[in-house]
Amino acid sequence: MVHQIFVLLAALSCCFCCGTLAIENKDQHLRDLPCPPAEDIQPCVCTVIDSSTYDIEMDCSSVTTNDELASIFSKDFPYNDFFSLEIKNNFHLTTIRPGDFGQKTFQQIHILGGSLKTVEYRVFNSSYDTLTHLDIDNTNLDSFPFTELMLFTQLKYLRLGNNQLHGFPTLTSSSLQYLYLHGNSITGIELNSLPLLEMISLHNNSITYLLPGTFTDLPNLYYISLGYNGLQVLEAGTINLQTSSNNVYLYNNDLTSIAEGALVGLKGGYLSVENNQLTELAEAVFRLPMDDGVDVHAYGNPLDCGCEIAWLVTSDTYMNLLDDDASCTSGELVSELDPDLFEVIC
Missing domain, CATH: 3.80.10.10 (Ribonuclease Inhibitor)
Structure with missing residues (x-):
């Protein structure tokens, strides 16, 4: 009789442990969503920055090549819509190419510090209807597709400060409100059609x-x-x-x-x-x-x-x-x- 009681207790204990483990695994799975599995996106890091709206941020500061970046964003993610992309103090990427971010969309992009020189045309084409903030500051940027701005229908904030931009392009945007181009080598200004513009910062240039x-x-x-x-x-x-x-x-x-x-x-x-x-x-x-x-x-x-x-x-x-x-x-x-x-x- 005693032996049977011990067997029963052991079975109950095993069931309890299995149930607890299952719950823990389920909770862990819920904590991962809506981010992709961490091992699929290394060295990028995905973070849920707002648990109420499930806004997610991708930090790819540690990527070393464009191919690595493209490989990460070409994978199947649980969700393709990100709140923000962060790349900080990256001295490996000098160019961002079309396709480097796959079909993923962003509301905000922040590339701060590092050696970036060129943003090619259609790099962020998947975000034409979602991007509100584009911030590329304190890099070596000297080439940017300004003519593409008119295609970003929600873009309100553009900061390209402390870079190596020279000629001032013709700017057209039906949504842009804040424009920061300070700390470059800009020599002239041509504001074409910016009906909502509220602030413009051009100090520390060559105008x-x-x-x-x-x-x-x-x-x-x-x-x-x-x-x-x-x-x-x-x-x-x-x-x-x-x-x-x-x-x-x-x-x-x-x-x-x-x-x-x-x-x-x-x-x-x-x-x-x-x-x-x-x-x-x-x-x-x-x-x-x-x-x-x-x-x-x-x-x-x-x-x-x-x-x-x-x-x-x-x-x-x-x-x-x-x-x-x-x-x-x-x-x-x-x-x-x-x-x-x-x-x-x-």
Whole structure:
């Protein structure tokens, strides 16, 4: 009788262990989905980044060849729609080719650091209808299929900063809102059709001239960054903004002249002309933005501070909108000039 009881307990224990193991295996299987089996995608790593929506991220930072990348993405996955692709500090890939990502789709792509030089045409063609963010930053990128942008119907954010891009392409996109091309060697700008553009960052390039009309007919544009270029003049009609509050950054250029009508539509934001070669803050240029509440930062310019600045010095309203560090060639701060003197002699 005792022997039979031991046999029964052993059988029950075995069933319990088998059931527990089955549950554990089932749970493990559920934890793997919707990612593919880890061994099928090495050295890429798949992670479920949002358990409520099952958003998945593929990190392929450790791939060593294009063939390896293509082999991974050619396999049958439980799902073909990924939230994001990450490739960081990869010094093996210099080119991304069509077919390297198979038929997989992404909403966001982030390629940060590394040696990437060329993105070929139709590399991300499977994501024409899904891609919202494309971020290739701090690589050696000097070739990118800009003409393909019009095919990405959901693309809102494009960052290609700190690369080796030279000529500025004609850009067309019905969806793009944020464009970051700072830290390249771009020499000219041509914005063709970007009706939803809100922000553009072009600082640290080699832009010496802006065509009149460059920043016009862009009804949503409120942020322009052009610092650390080689701009010398701004002609009438260069910038005409339509938003209720906006910021324009022109610091650290070689500006000697800003024409009347070059800066139109600036309101309630910030205008930066620090560290240029302006000898005056011309009333015809700066009064209108200040009338609309724009803060003007102008330190680091060799201002003559003659009667041409009387309109500014004699108005508390305007002086409150000028930075305290703006100074004259004589070394005096504009904020310390005697307004009564200008009332008398001007």
